[in-house]
Amino acid sequence: MTVSLNHRITGSGQPLILLHGLFGSLENLGGIAQRLQDQFQIHALDQRNHGRSPHTDSMDYPSMAADVLAYMDQQGLDKASLLGHSMGGKVAMQVALQAPSRVDRLIVADIAPVTYQPRHDAIMEGLSALDPERIGSRQEADRALAEYVELPAIRHFLLKNLQRASGSDGFRWRLNLPVIQACYNNLAAAPVSDGCFEGPVLFLKGELSAYIQEKHRPEVARLFPNATLRIVSGTDHWLHAEKPDTVAALCRQFLNG
Structure with missing residues (x-):
């Protein structure tokens, strides 16, 4: 579909x-x-x-x-x-x-x-570890993600997927992270x-x-x-x-x- x-x-x-x-x-x-x-x-x-x-x-x-x-x-x-x-x-x-x-x-x-062999394990782990609803700012999210992703430019790119949740002080992912994670082998495939x-x-x-x-x-x-x-x-x-x-x-x- x-x-x-x-x-x-x-x-x-x-x-x-x-x-x-x-x-x-x-x-x-x-x-x-x-x-x-x-x-x-x-x-x-x-x-x-x-x-x-x-x-x-x-x-x-x-x-x-x-x-x-x-x-x-x-x-x-x-x-x-x-x-x-x-x-x-x-x-x-x-x-x-x-x-x-x-x-x-x-x-x-x-x-x-x-x-390709999996090459996004650290990114997946870092994004999954972040609870966007409990994040107060992008700076806080960046500090948390830095434990998994070393390069600031990559973190900046990834955190573009955070957006403010309506009616909340927290954030939400624009990405459908659970499905991307579940289908990762399909995306690594030819x-x-x-x-x-x-x-x-x-x-x-x-x-x-x-x-x-x-x-x-x-x-x-x-x-x-x-x-x-x-x-x-x-x-x-x-x-x-x-x-x-x-x-x-x-x-x-x-x-x-």
Whole structure:
């Protein structure tokens, strides 16, 4: 069953759908949207159980891709280009594999079409340990989360999911944390497909990130035979936030053929 995704549309031109990563929201790719909206109609989406989109009892790539295709139907988009980061990259790949005729060009930021070992255990533990209703301020939440997540930038990113609970002094999670936790293995898994997507694909890798590795090349070639790889120097997994001008320029160049 598909859900109606929260979205933000900016700019004009050929449609480009932006898909954020795990624990994120449509705001995460805002810097890229701002830099491309002069030439493209940007459709930034909150994925299910994230941001302001509905909460559901399940999460897997076929159902999340179906959400995106349903959104395209609602907006009258027969075809669009897709840009996805991390989990959003897997959703974008799934859309292209599931409905190749609906995808013009595909950009995948720092993720490969493979199954990954769990790498968010500390984050899951930290978020689960926080009781948002008992938190008095974001500073208090940050101190509590620091016991589990060392990097301030990652804590800042995660705590964007805290919002004031109406009629209360406490907070609430925008994330559907229990379902994300229960479905984590689905999110670590590879996209599902019997075929391939033969359209043009650009993989962007953060130079310092280990998410895309040489050993992934055969699976990328099998599923996306018309794929190219560009490395963004001096960046890690958050390449779009670390070097937005460079990433946006690479995206523009690729989208313009």
